[in-house]
Amino acid sequence: MSTGAVGRAYPRLEGPAKVTGTARYAVEYPVDGVTYGWAVPSAVVRGRITRIDTTEALASPGVLAVVHHGNAPRMAPGPQPELRLLQEPTVHYRGQYVAVVVATSLEAAREGARLVRIDYDTGPHSTVLTDDHPGLYKPDQVNPSYPTDTAEGDFDAGYAAAPVQVDVTYRTPAYHNNPMEPHATTAQWHDGRLLVHDSTQGATPVRATLAELFELPQESIRVVAEHVGGGFGSKGYAKASVVLAALAARHVDRPVKLALTRQQLFGPVGYRTPTIQRVRLAADTDGRLTAICHDAISQTSTVREFAEQTAVYTRSMYAAPHRRTTHRLVRLDVPTPFWMRAPGECPGAYALESAVDELAIAVGIDPVELRVRNDTAVDPDQGRPFTSRNLVACLRDGAQRFGWAGRDPSPRSRRDGRWLIGTGMAGSSYPARARPSTATATARSDGSFLVQINATDIGTGARTAIWQVAADALGVPPERVEIRIGDSALPTAALAGGSMGTASWSWAVIRAAQALREKLRDGGPPTDEVTAEADTTEEVGGQPALPRYAYGAQFVEVRVDADTGEVRLNRMLGVFAAGRVVNPTTARSQLIGGMTMGLSMALHEEGLLDERYGDWVNHDLATYHITGCADVESIEAYWLDERDDELNPAGVKGIGEIGIVGAAAAVANAVHHATGVRIRELPIRLDKLIGVSDLA
Template sequence: MTSTRAQTQPQTQPQTQPQARPEAARRSIGAAGPRLEAWEKVTGRAPYAVDHPVPGAAYAWVVQSTVARGVVVDVDTSRALAEDGVLGVLWHGNAPRLEPIGEPELMVLQSPRIAYRGQVVAVVVATSPEAARAGADLVRVREDGTKPDTVLRIDHPALYQPVQVNAGYPARSAIGDVDAGFAAAAVRIDATYRTPAEHHCAMEPHATTAFWERGCLVVFDGTQSSTAVHEALAGLFELPPQSVRVVNEHIGGGFGSKASPRANVVLAAMAARLVGRPVKLALTRQQLFAIAGYRTPTIQRIRLGATADGRLLAIGHEAVSQTSQLSEFVEQSAVLSRHMYAAPHRLTTHRVVALDVPTPVWMRAPGECPGAFALESAIDELAFAGNWDPVRLRIDNEPPVHPEEQIPFSSRHLVECLRDGAERFGWTDASGRVVRDPRPAVRRDGEWLVGTGVAASTYPALTWPSTALARATADQRFDVEVNAADIGTGARTVLRQIAADALDVPIHCVEITVGDSAIGPATVAGGSMGTASWGWAVTKACRLLRERIERDHGGHVPAGGVAVRADTTLEIRDRQEFARHAYGAQFCQVRVSTVTGEVRVDRLLGVFAAGRIVNPTTARSQLLGGMTMGLSGALLEQSVLDPRTGDFVTGDLAAYHVAVNADVPRIEVAWLDEHDPHLNPMGVKGIGEIGIVGTAAAVANAVHHATGVRVRELPIGLAEMITRSDA
């Protein structure tokens, strides 16, 4: 395995792989190009969930609870039903009974219990959106509420340690004696870091069009996994799998909030059954803040102990988060500390408390994003305390194998990312000598203090079984189908490139179809495993198709065509055991005003090692987008909960701030030409999430370098900067 520097600008001439055919110049993988659906999207022709035309459609509007803990005593629908255009009102007294499938969040309108403020307690269906909304205003819901418990505290008496956290990781791991190792260390850091609740704020709201036809249920849903929605609906409504179809041709973003089935799709299906006609349901931006999930707030204690020469002896990472009274979701914030750096003494734990709040869900880089803010900030603190260069400290603690599992890494080029990024950023010169002045609060430009920071990133390189269908026609065309979800990442674009190379044909000969559960099961567009998983299935199907044409038909496609379906379950299950991860390093320069305390990011640089890059254009967009979202989280994003009511008071885009053009500086993206034969046939790792992982820590570390103020809580506010920036 080798790693060489790639150019900052996307490469249009990819390097030849070992298995390259003589016509390598015709290769599709590695070629830059725009997304296939770009024209449809910019012209408004791409149909999203509620854009699909269906005859006689009705519209639904939800009614939400106003208490965070209690029961619905009574629902008076009489005034709503008398409103012109209102066709019906669903509530727990008349809603169809659903079959439990193990996900309480989907058991909507099944009981009078209220578990959080904003929970759906009724749905009004009418002939127009306006009539549905007017009817919802006329529904009278009588609630009996009690004082809610809504505040996450490090000393909450109901905190407990679960068995597992998100993605199936054990909640606790321990090697050696972290207390003894910490006590023996020459340089120690013991600090607590806090991250707030955050909401996804995708452009397209959660929305569904649903209708029943001859006992079959069809939905157009804005989901990151039509397979998961298909399975959930079949179970909830006790339908044969062939009687449910879920279409998600275009999705306007998700960031994890649409990775699992949500209440909107179940409610739309129930409402369509109630009124006997198609129903469109689109949640409003305000409704999303209660119903669509969020990233849990975290409290994380990091203990790092090192020898006098900067070798880590002890790593302790204890994470606390919240979940709801309905369902357990535990953010895996401490997991990255299990493999990021070497140390003989290690402890990582997770504790969680069930509060009267909505259930948290996956949000871009769940676990790694908040976890890296804590760990990478602490590494910077340790470097400052020991008078070590932060880049050098990370390099000196590079593990040769996974520190806890003691298995080899399939590839690990974090050191190369750090070195390459340091030179590009001007942290080091061409010889590798550090030229950055480590002293805080010494660089000044008028009223602005200037500083630089660094952080490392990682994200697991996951794959999951999927199926794909490849079909050849007599006119030398190829149709490839895989139930991928393109949430704006360019999935259909890169899958077409993968298919063309596997078929050994020019890309214009291939048509790609995604976003339909009728194609067959496929994994979610999440966990940065979409391209790796779907692409593996596509590659297998296309190679088998090519072999069949050669073997059975002498290289010629018969008049009736040839089709092959492939499933990757066996290949993924039987893979050799490796620790598979992508890595990156982010560098940041900030300015902090000594007058207002305002923090401005001047420059961001990210260098990544993420396997083979299928399409430099779409890859650059994903990495740049992740870093932009990380900047947004560092400086702006925070969902504020009123502890008295359990209501997210920042419940719209006027109060919940996300980065806009004026907030985003020059962002540079680069990647290494990484070859890893232990991943999948394409040699790719996911890139959708790694860009966000280290960005907030890089910003916070730069703020410390600029001001001498150590920020341990996000978002980075003004008050502390104002009071201490001139100190």
């Protein structure tokens, strides 16, 4: 019996703790005898360490040890080769951690790191992605396990025969994850057991990785992540900070706190790969697509392959009889790229949705109407009906709310003094996934309930959403429910990533609550605690392989200074179809956050690599610009009431990533409408638009 908890805008459960400073993050736990670690990065791109001189560092006050490949505890080969840190003298990329200094204070550790002297033998390196790189190859699959290439029909013939053709190439730079809380860990060993407080999106996978590296049973490792200050995907699995902290703590036999600096987040923790994307679209004179091809090139490291699924977005978004997608990869002497909010779909949508806008102009059809004409109820990739597809409803509702009707499609058709005004839009989609999880629900003799699951709240409001779902499933007011999450000692659960957290965790919580209610069916409150547990592995694995997606439509108005090329956002509006919304407040926050991040991608963010030194030259927030509050004058997010019975018991799709998908394209399309200049390489900076007043 529902109590109406789901769908209400409850404030976050952890809000008071956060605003009063009592919520503890990874390196804020008090620990007796604690020491501090400072990571030492390599100063060369590619080579081999020939000598490490630690004399000065060890003589520095407070320094206890310098851990490096010559004295570090040995680790077994693990699932991620780049995590076998301090095991060998080989350097694969600049910034690779080659030592860690442990000291009695953070300041002493930092000074000790400055005093470590390292000599290298260096070799030639390659660090720049190009479309003609001799090392281009076809990976076996793309993240997470999609086919590398797909083909349906005869694209070449279909494209050649079409009366309207678009053939364009788009480029996106490297983008860097910058969560509020950096990657940080407190590690301590006790009698062969490892306790870790880590800033992670999933305590379960971190425990599994550490168990493999240190050759321990998982029961000997506990990972706690009660509060996490963001991640954007970069904390999806174990990263260097947790391994270095554990290594250092074992070496000095004392607890170690280690937090990466802001500058150190640019590289070894993962970043969004640069892309080169060629999109070819063919259509008839009515704007109906007849052929689609999306070729994507990205980079990976020489240490571990990560192939981003850039063209996968195109496989299911719009229908055409002739379709082809390809992915090619280059191994470079750089850190391994990794997840960043909507990996693959985000840059892929920028290219496809920009190309669709160019097609709309070429065929003379409104870009909203063009998308409506190419909608499909059947997934072009799988050949099966979507469980729900409300893209057209999002397009129609968004256009009405935005005031799209009557828009003059001609570029440079609106002006306010020296400001050129333009509007643009784009579609959005993102897979709706769920992963197996376990949970327990306990009834207490005082009439309260305890629900436990190793979910992770990285600042999204997940803790509160699970609490609301649990209350509804138990049929009691939320105030009678206590939630415990963020600890590998709790029932195993999916990580917070891929927009699958709430769907996965809610599924397990609902099943545990149902099992508990069945146990309590014949009586009132128990005299002793009664616990029921649930494991959704079999149920999730038995789901039919149907195409499940969230959808959206984003609309943007910009103004561009005709003299300087400065771009400012006037307003941004998105409408989304993402299943059942558990908490309107946190949902709106997630959608607006994603849209803002897409705006940042379009206008501000760009990782600049110096190919001579193989390092990011703008590795701080002073020079790597991100969108701030002053850049967002008006932003609105709405959603449709959507029911999809083929999803999960909670009926949710996940909203952490759909907001960023398509946002950059909507901005780029608006800039083109304002200026008549099509920028196909992000970000859209004023140097690419300066002098637009001189254009006809």
